[in-house]
Amino acid sequence: MKERNGVMMTSSMIIVVAVVISAVASFSGGYYLGTMNDEEFIEEADGLTSIELDDVGNVVSLTITDDYNRTITLPGIPQRIVSIAPTTTEILFAVGAGDQVVGVDDYSDYPAEALTKTRVGSFQLSIETILSLEPDLIVCGDLVPVDDLEPLEVQGIPYFVFATRTIDAVLKDIALAGILTGHVQESEALLDGLRARIDAITEKTLDSSVETPKVYVEYYPLWTYGPGSFGDDLIRLAGGINIAANTTSEYPEVTSEFVISSDPDVIIFTLGAMTTTTADEISERPGWDQITAIADDAIYSIDDNIVSRYGPRIVDGLEQLAELIHPELFE
Amino acid sequence: MNLKIDGLSFSFGQRRVLKDISLEVSDGEFVGLMGPNGSGKTTMLRCLTRFLPSESRAVLVDMKPLHTLTDREVASIFAVVPQSSSTDFPFTGRDIVSMGRLPHMRSRLSGTRKGDLDAVQNALDITGAAHLADRAFFQLSGGERQRIVIARALAQEPAALLLDEPTVYLDISGQLDMMDLIKRLNKEKSLTIFAVLHDINLAARYCDRIALLNQGRLEIIGSPSEVLTPEMIQSVYGVEVAVRRDPFTSSIYVMPRTISTSVARHGTRVHLLCGGGSGGPLMKTLFDNGYSVSTGVLNVLDSDYEIANELHIPVVAEVPFAQISDEAHMENLRLLNEASFVIVSPFPVGPGNFKNLEAAENALVMGKRVVVIMPSDAGAIDFVGGKATTFVKNLISRGAYKVSTVEEALGSIRS
């Protein structure tokens, strides 16, 4: 699922309705097809501020800063967490905090245990359901309607945001999640494994002697990853050059002619629940037979979930991308 | 073209709007269609154009039943001029007139032919609308637009013009211009005219025959003098009128008579001889002081006549600009005889209304109390070479009471 889609949900829905009501798309001309700039939200700062312990070593106060640079203070390790994003759910389960999770959003489907948790809605949250779960913390992903969560925070249920655009930031979030849930050791172990796998890839792909092919990744016909997006970071780490790296938005719709002219060596499209794209459809697009990737039959699919969910499985995505872009390095 | 309507009926749902109407219009005739609001005039026109789906078997055009014709054939027989036309779109006058060629296009694929251009130009010339051809239609005045629309109707090269109150939104000069134009087309081009008209006097002046509708029935059809009788108008419109003959056009002139609505007042009856606006203030003063006032003889367009009508004062009326007829004079004397006082306002006296001075003399003879208002000693406002002044002085010497203001006049009849 593309979490980023949600940020524009509320305002854009109004626009959509207005568009259709007026029966002309005209007056919504000012609509800007971009997404929130992440720079100001992502801080390299260490999330941990302070922990206080009592005599027997229990945490009595935990002060921690999230990816939006918001600092929250908890009266102990949270035991009833609601996770509102597939990414955060995957992170929480991966660090061993699955038992502390009492509710998840409608799209959290991994790992399988997540499916047994209470559903609390998604872009439209069911505040009633959340309250009935009596949570002590809400963890949410980027672009969740946090305005809806403000009243809950006032009521003493704080929320904590994971918002990332790079694989390094994913690793930082996993470490934060370990501290937040009291599973520091599990998270360290997980991180060690992930780092080792990432290094195994990047020491090959980022070697200066390796050629960097031009790569075009699309998650919907002609929609791709632009500069500053997660996909852009993944392509770079996998040893490719993103042809859309110089466009002006994170998730641009590019023109067909631009792709043809950029002449990618590799084309990768994501496969998800709603995907209609096929390799045949791509190679039959007018003029695309001139593209090197299509002439070389270097056109591949990849599971949408492992490149768009910014949890531990992103390393799977990196591995697969690297193997698709540099099959010669991974024989 | 001969138009024969034989038993035309039409209903909106259960409501019967036209009931078994039969009439015939012969080639080159100018027939007016009249009747009160809601009597079915416009509906009848719409049945002729087939805009309303009537039992069109009842209508025969040159012996051909209307229902056997195509829409375009009907449109090249009848050209319609509605009450008014408007559009927000920037058509020029010529665009509008060109629309008249629509019934004559050979097919949708054929272009504009020379015959079309000639017919349009011809229509513009005949109607005197050529100077309006390149102006925006929506910027034209109401009269100019009607002229363009009549040109469009001519461009249709029809056998008959159907007009639906074509002058209703025009001022009086526009009305006369429009009716003169229609009459000219009727005479010069032998165009048959079938026109719904609301103004009885315009109809009387221009129509060869008038058909009078009443509640969906044809009440009568005939020449204006046959149709426009006080009795007929009373029965169809419920209004009492006097019918006179216009001395200039010799056509019939119909005037509403308000004499029947005589107001019973508590006070003494006063008859006022006035005209030319001289009697207005006095009428109002007397009326406000509770007197029952009557007046006469006044021409219809006289402002005193208007005031008398507004106050619902019984008034003896005469055709505009016409001399006082004997008939009106007798009526005046009758009213005068019912009054206790007669007041003569300082009205301009000409040959046309000299009879009003004579009426004052009659009043003295009848033994009425006569008051003459004379603002100065110079005499009457005299357009009969001193004759009026002499006459008034003579009245005073014979016992008429002379005052110089309205207030004095009021005082004199109170004492």
Place this chain on the structure above:
Amino acid sequence: MVGSTAQEQSGQDGQSLRTGRRRPVLVLSGLCAVLAATLFVAILVGYRGPIGPSVSDHMSFGQAIDGIFGSTSDSWTFWDVRIPRVALAGLIGAGLACAGTAMQAVFRNSMADPFIIGVSSGAAVGAASAGLIGLTAVFGVYASPLLAFVCAIITVFVVYKMGTAHGRVYVDTLLLSGVAIASFLGAVVSFLIFIARQQFDQLIGWLLGSLPLVTWTQVGIVALPVIIGVFIIFIYGRELNALLLGEETAHNLGANPESLKQMMLAVSALMTAAAVAFVGIIGFVGLIVPHMMRLIVGADHRILVPASTIFGAIFLIAADTVARTIITGQELPVGIITALCGGPFFLYLLRRSRTGGIS
């Protein structure tokens, strides 16, 4: 409405009415020349070619001409990629402008546009639900356009039925039903977007109109209804003129207003639905272009229809050329360009008519 304000305020200033209108042949020839020039420039502008933000080896002007008119290694750039797109933009611009002209005549309202009878809202429902009901398995890339087209036609039919009683089309009722059904379907689209939020950006792109992947097949599919529709609307020009003076006048002039309205609604709906199905809702073309052309050639539909059709093509080809090149690599929905150009121009027209000009 523009016209009525002009009528109230501008008085007798009739002398200044359109100098060009006496020479319709000249105006139409001029428009054809502008169309040819626009086509030529639009075909040369792009990422591969002598003009534009080239991202690959530069192509000289001569090479481009050889590529277009001959068979060289550059030919595919023009004949496979750019010319179909330019052709589709031209056809859609022409179709929308022509349908807009017809709708303004049928509704006797200069604010009417081709979407007024529910085409866009119906098509939006179709496009938004295409991904949900799994039609792609059967129809592939044509699933969304097909469903958009079908839903647009169904919607128009419902609106039409609502506006019809006793075999007569009541344009006021038709207008209101169009608005009512559009707002209802707007809610449906919002709901569908809510369900299918993964395609949210894409739907927004579609709702604003864009021509991302154009094939000759699409050009062919759109060309058929557009060419037939333009032809039919053109030959009914005289009747449309008469209809603007009211249905009774149209009847009295021998035009059958009922069949005329039905014909115009059907033809416009087919053209518009075909156009919208592939490229989404491109606003303003169908509203603004007839206005602009009325300023130049007047209201006579025998000239206005072809003028609007040609200028619609020019307008959308130009707008699409901007949309595909103004931001490097990115596709800007062409609807944004048309709205950005159309909005201010429309306000200018309103101002102008208020201050005494002619609309």
